[in-house]
Amino acid sequence: MVLSDDSPPEAPELEVSRWFNTPSPLTLAGMRGEVVAIEAFQMLCPGCVLHGIPQAKRLHAAFGDELRVIGLHTVFEHHDAMQPVSLEAFLHEFGVGFPVGVDAHDEVGGPPVTMQRYGLRGTPSLVLVDRAGRVRFERLGQVDDLELGSHVTRLLDEAPPPTHGDP
Amino acid sequence: MVLSDDSPPEAPELEVSRWFNTPSPLTLAGMRGEVVAIEAFQMLCPGCVLHGIPQAKRLHAAFGDELRVIGLHTVFEHHDAMQPVSLEAFLHEFGVGFPVGVDAHDEVGGPPVTMQRYGLRGTPSLVLVDRAGRVRFERLGQVDDLELGSHVTRLLDEAPPPTHGDP
Amino acid sequence: MVLSDDSPPEAPELEVSRWFNTPSPLTLAGMRGEVVAIEAFQMLCPGCVLHGIPQAKRLHAAFGDELRVIGLHTVFEHHDAMQPVSLEAFLHEFGVGFPVGVDAHDEVGGPPVTMQRYGLRGTPSLVLVDRAGRVRFERLGQVDDLELGSHVTRLLDEAPPPTHGDP
Amino acid sequence: MVLSDDSPPEAPELEVSRWFNTPSPLTLAGMRGEVVAIEAFQMLCPGCVLHGIPQAKRLHAAFGDELRVIGLHTVFEHHDAMQPVSLEAFLHEFGVGFPVGVDAHDEVGGPPVTMQRYGLRGTPSLVLVDRAGRVRFERLGQVDDLELGSHVTRLLDEAPPPTHGDP
Numbered sequence: 001m002v003l004s005d006d007s008p009p010e011a012p013e014l015e016v017s018r019w020f021n022t023p024s025p026l027t028l029a030g031m032r033g034e035v036v037a038i039e040a041f042q043m044l045c046p047g048c049v050l051h052g053i054p055q056a057k058r059l060h061a062a063f064g065d066e067l068r069v070i071g072l073h074t075v076f077e078h079h080d081a082m083q084p085v086s087l088e089a090f091l092h093e094f095g096v097g098f099p100v101g102v103d104a105h106d107e108v109g110g111p112p113v114t115m116q117r118y119g120l121r122g123t124p125s126l127v128l129v130d131r132a133g134r135v136r137f138e139r140l141g142q143v144d145d146l147e148l149g150s151h152v153t154r155l156l157d158e159a160p161p162p163t164h165g166d167p
Numbered sequence: 168m169v170l171s172d173d174s175p176p177e178a179p180e181l182e183v184s185r186w187f188n189t190p191s192p193l194t195l196a197g198m199r200g201e202v203v204a205i206e207a208f209q210m211l212c213p214g215c216v217l218h219g220i221p222q223a224k225r226l227h228a229a230f231g232d233e234l235r236v237i238g239l240h241t242v243f244e245h246h247d248a249m250q251p252v253s254l255e256a257f258l259h260e261f262g263v264g265f266p267v268g269v270d271a272h273d274e275v276g277g278p279p280v281t282m283q284r285y286g287l288r289g290t291p292s293l294v295l296v297d298r299a300g301r302v303r304f305e306r307l308g309q310v311d312d313l314e315l316g317s318h319v320t321r322l323l324d325e326a327p328p329p330t331h332g333d334p
Numbered sequence: 335m336v337l338s339d340d341s342p343p344e345a346p347e348l349e350v351s352r353w354f355n356t357p358s359p360l361t362l363a364g365m366r367g368e369v370v371a372i373e374a375f376q377m378l379c380p381g382c383v384l385h386g387i388p389q390a391k392r393l394h395a396a397f398g399d400e401l402r403v404i405g406l407h408t409v410f411e412h413h414d415a416m417q418p419v420s421l422e423a424f425l426h427e428f429g430v431g432f433p434v435g436v437d438a439h440d441e442v443g444g445p446p447v448t449m450q451r452y453g454l455r456g457t458p459s460l461v462l463v464d465r466a467g468r469v470r471f472e473r474l475g476q477v478d479d480l481e482l483g484s485h486v487t488r489l490l491d492e493a494p495p496p497t498h499g500d501p
Numbered sequence: 502m503v504l505s506d507d508s509p510p511e512a513p514e515l516e517v518s519r520w521f522n523t524p525s526p527l528t529l530a531g532m533r534g535e536v537v538a539i540e541a542f543q544m545l546c547p548g549c550v551l552h553g554i555p556q557a558k559r560l561h562a563a564f565g566d567e568l569r570v571i572g573l574h575t576v577f578e579h580h581d582a583m584q585p586v587s588l589e590a591f592l593h594e595f596g597v598g599f600p601v602g603v604d605a606h607d608e609v610g611g612p613p614v615t616m617q618r619y620g621l622r623g624t625p626s627l628v629l630v631d632r633a634g635r636v637r638f639e640r641l642g643q644v645d646d647l648e649l650g651s652h653v654t655r656l657l658d659e660a661p662p663p664t665h666g667d668p
Binding site: 226312315317321324 | 479480483491
């Protein structure tokens with residue numbers, strides 16, 4: 001249960017068309033220095049509703065402000081069915097309190113931009129980004145809580161990257 | 168665990184604006200002589216997604232053609248979020264194969280027509296209609312499977328009502 | 335979901351070496367006229383602890399005095415590990431309030447007498463006996479609650495058998 | 502979610518009358534330098550069977566050889582019901598593969614010796630011992646998997662204590 005740390009890839013920036021549950025838009029660049037858990041989901045995907053979203057809520061509850069938990073609504077099917085107005089009601093009804101961004105589309109239909117940048121194959125997918133802005137974990141489907149608690153903790157305990165301009 | 172049979176009320180007719188999973192519209196009048204289970208739900212109601220819909224699917228699987236299982240999409244909140252295009256994707260993704268009707272609205276906002284006729288207080292609600300077209304069971308929230316299996320069976324085992332015109 | 339009623343076999347009598355949770359020993363002969371659910375289990379069988387016993391408790395709670403729910407401790411392995419002193423603590427700790435009989439052994443080791451009479455292949459097994467003392471249902475492993483509620487109700491709704499000596 | 506590290510108490514030595522699943526007896530002294538998770542349980546305690554033991558099995562599966570997972574059978578009630586012959590069958594039937602010790606009694610009845618040394622108030626209780634042989638976590642009842650995965654990881658990532666005799 002060791003996280004990859006051999007030259008992990010830089011985490012691509014988020015491309016979000018609309019945010020919920022945050023007063024201002026979020027960027028990975030702006031969260032550099034923090035550990036970020038990105039839950040990529042679709043509101044009408046059963047695995048997301050039954051497993052992915054509840055686990056993201058548990059992460060948010062267990063780690064609090066130590067960890068940035070973010071939902072990313074990566075709609076790649078049934079586009080008309082999962083518009084922001086429906087997502088907003090979903091987040092309210094299912095008690096999702098952490099920030100959620102709508103992954104942007106650069107063309108009609110098909111997978112959205114951020115999903116493509118990360119090469120995600122479906123939903124739910126969980127991505128962990130370390131303090132240096134690198135992808136250290138990516139998993140499609142169910143993730144074990146013990147394993148996830150371990151991964152997150154290892155990333156939290158890593159030293160922050162040196163600030164640009166430091167001698 | 169005895170079903171009420173002291174002058175049970177006549178089941179009000181369904182008022183449906185659109186049907187899914189059925190080649191032609193359904194009416195209680197047309198199903199007279201059969202036992203009907205009506206699962207009133209909203210696609211973004213957690214109790215419906217976690218309990219009501221799975222139980223209706225189990226009813227459908229357990230009793231097959233003996234019992235008419237029908238979903239009724241009774242949207243009384245977040246109306247814009249649960250339009251038919253979203254419901255259609257929901258039914259596909261959550262594997263709902265029984266007929267589902269969209270409860271009609273006679274005015275913008277507020278509870279739909281059939282929901283009002285039955286006096287349902289929320290979702291999920293389960294209604295059982297007997298072979299004579301009378302309401303014999305109505306429950307808001309979770310229903311125990313043993314109890315439900317018993318109720319349905321008692322209704323299935325009742326004699327069909329005499330046909331009009333019989334001597 | 336129709337119960338067999340083509341010449342169902344007579345239910346063999348219970349052979350019990352010790353009873354718990356009943357002031358006096360029970361016999362099928364003495365319960366003639368009632369519907370009896372027999373949960374055959376072993377206290378150290380995971381399927382019994384996780385599924386069989388909880389379902390028998392649900393049956394007891396749902397049907398109350400209408401149905402006779404009886405546990406039968408059919409030890410056919412690890413005999414020394416599941417002696418009555420251990421069973422008694424198990425029943426207390428797991429909140430089993432219905433009568434439980436220890437299936438008798440006529441020889442050291444091997445399956446007990448009642449288990450053999452019924453031809454049960456393992457635990458948990460559920461047996462339903464009708465008002466006329468006949469076996470109408472027998473299943474090894476998990477049983478669906480909707481189906482079970484239906485079976486029990488059909489048996490409850492059957493007329494009691496004519497009493498011997500009636501004209 | 503920070504583990505106490507302000508002068509944590511020395512973990513008392515185990516007092517075990519019999520071991521299962523290990524070729525030779527285990528002592529905390531002999532495991533110094535390793536992180537040890539002690540699952541204190543009783544085989545007829547429902548919370549242990551439903552939560553404690555399954556979680557200990559998940560710990561064993563998730564962390565493998567990195568973590569020493571040990572069961573401690575701390576019988577403080579129903580003593581005659583939970584003798585080693587019954588425990589042995591329990592471990593076999595419930596698939597417990599990690600070492601399990603029977604907590605020793607120094608007098609008939611009452612709580613066993615190790616349980617008293619640790620001041621455990623009931624079962625299941627989970628104790629985490631760090632590489633320096635100190636108690637860093639102790640919890641009665643259910644423990645969240647995310648939180649537990651985090652705690653175990655923090656202890657695994659601590660440096661081993663200096664060896665006696667090192668300059």
